[in-house]
Amino acid sequence: MRELLQLLTACIGALGFALLYNTRGVNALLAAVGGFLGWAAFLGARRLWGPNDYIGGFAASVMLTVYAECMARIRKTPVTVFLVSGAIPLVPGASLYRAMKYLTAGNGQMFREQSAYALLFAASMSAGIMVTTIVFRLCWSFIAKDVREKKRRI
Amino acid sequence: MPGLTRQEAETYLYYAMEIGEAMLLCGAEVGRVEDSIRRICMAYGARRVDVFTITSSIVTTVYGDEFLSCTQTRRVSSMKNNLSMLGDLNRLSREICEWRLSPEEIAARLKVIQSVPGYPFSVQVMLYAVISAAFCVFFGGSWEDMLVSAAIGVCLKLAESFLQKGSSNPLLIALLCAAAGGLLSNLAVSAGPGDSADSISIGNIMLLIPGMAFTNSIRDIFSKDMITGLVRFVEAVVLAIAIALGFTFANFL
Numbered sequence: 001m002r003e004l005l006q007l008l009t010a011c012i013g014a015l016g017f018a019l020l021y022n023t024r025g026v027n028a029l030l031a032a033v034g035g036f037l038g039w040a041a042f043l044g045a046r047r048l049w050g051p052n053d054y055i056g057g058f059a060a061s062v063m064l065t066v067y068a069e070c071m072a073r074i075r076k077t078p079v080t081v082f083l084v085s086g087a088i089p090l091v092p093g094a095s096l097y098r099a100m101k102y103l104t105a106g107n108g109q110m111f112r113e114q115s116a117y118a119l120l121f122a123a124s125m126s127a128g129i130m131v132t133t134i135v136f137r138l139c140w141s142f143i144a145k146d147v148r149e150k151k152r153r154i
Numbered sequence: 155m156p157g158l159t160r161q162e163a164e165t166y167l168y169y170a171m172e173i174g175e176a177m178l179l180c181g182a183e184v185g186r187v188e189d190s191i192r193r194i195c196m197a198y199g200a201r202r203v204d205v206f207t208i209t210s211s212i213v214t215t216v217y218g219d220e221f222l223s224c225t226q227t228r229r230v231s232s233m234k235n236n237l238s239m240l241g242d243l244n245r246l247s248r249e250i251c252e253w254r255l256s257p258e259e260i261a262a263r264l265k266v267i268q269s270v271p272g273y274p275f276s277v278q279v280m281l282y283a284v285i286s287a288a289f290c291v292f293f294g295g296s297w298e299d300m301l302v303s304a305a306i307g308v309c310l311k312l313a314e315s316f317l318q319k320g321s322s323n324p325l326l327i328a329l330l331c332a333a334a335g336g337l338l339s340n341l342a343v344s345a346g347p348g349d350s351a352d353s354i355s356i357g358n359i360m361l362l363i364p365g366m367a368f369t370n371s372i373r374d375i376f377s378k379d380m381i382t383g384l385v386r387f388v389e390a391v392v393l394a395i396a397i398a399l400g401f402t403f404a405n406f407l
Contacts, residue, residue: 009292016285100398
């Protein structure tokens with residue numbers, strides 16, 4: 001139940017941000033699907049490999065980036081349109097807030113825990129985006145070259 | 155293809171810079187801006203094009219056969235995320251490269267693209283409410299918290315647009331908005347309708363956190379635009395910490 005609720009709200013949140021960034025029409029809905037898919041991958045990874053949020057964050061951003069790169073090619077718009085709004089649910093806002101709360105309350109132990117979590121989660125998410133973008137573009141350049149050569153032969 | 159005259163080079167470079175600047179303003183990655191300017195200039199027959207872009211400036215030099223070189227620079231001051239305009243500009247630059255539009259055509263197309271209005275203010279206020287409600291529930295808030303968070307989201311949008319009239323410092327605006335949000339959430343909890351000030355604030359914090367700058371900075375860094383990537387990354391982190399601090403400072407009042 002909680003997971004379903006999270007999926008729904010991730011979708012709504014991503015849609016909200018897509019509209020806030022002035023995305024229009026079908027692209028905004030596709031960006032919302034990106035938010036949904038990213039969080040679904042996070043939850044799926046946690047089911048498969050145990051409750052490790054960092055692996056979850058990595059899996060989520062891999063999923064999101066593949067989706068965004070594919071959509072960018074289908075819709076012929078910059079990848080940013082789909083990537084940025086879809087990545088919003090993966091921003092560790094809650095742990096950042098808690099870290100600052102413990103810092104101002106003078107609780108050093110909890111501050112270190114929460115800020116380390118926020119940093120590592122952001123790092124695993126960025127690692128997912130980087131790795132996927134590089135690998136995807138590499139694979140795509142092979143596919144694109146293949147298609148071009150076939151066309152030339154015809 | 156005949157080489158560019160100096161006059162032509164200056165005109166086309168001017169429009170390439172217009173497009174590049176508009177893209178940067180809309181929140182494009184630096185690589186895309188540089189690539190677009192280079193492609194446009196090459197399409198009109200430049201021999202060589204050197205572009206250097208960081209978040210706040212664009213410098214381009216075009217080299218041709220009939221003249222030595224021609225340089226223009228732009229100082230880019232602000233950023234407003236507008237992804238639909240970015241898509242339009244991207245399409246325009248592709249078409250320019252393909253059809254080599256005349257300067258008048260480019261000017262007309264640019265004017266059309268830049269005159270598309272954004273979503274009206276009322277819709278933006280509603281979006282703030284919906285986003286904070288969604289993320290309040292996402293991070294485990296109760297239904298009461300969700301409603302309070304949505305209400306505070308509306309207040310934050312009003313406060314933000316009010317503050318933007320007086321100051322152009324995004325750090326200051328974010329800090330003040332965050333403090334107001336924290337104060338309101340504590341008030342809501344002590345007055346009754348809210349359950350947990352933390353859940354309410356976490357919903358609101360997602361509104362202000364620069365998610366787009368953060369994602370873009372990562373992409374800039376890995377595409378070897380180190381300066382821009384690091385500048386945007388540090389900006390995003392400082393802003394995020396300021397916002398989180400603003401929300402928690404309210405706990406002391």
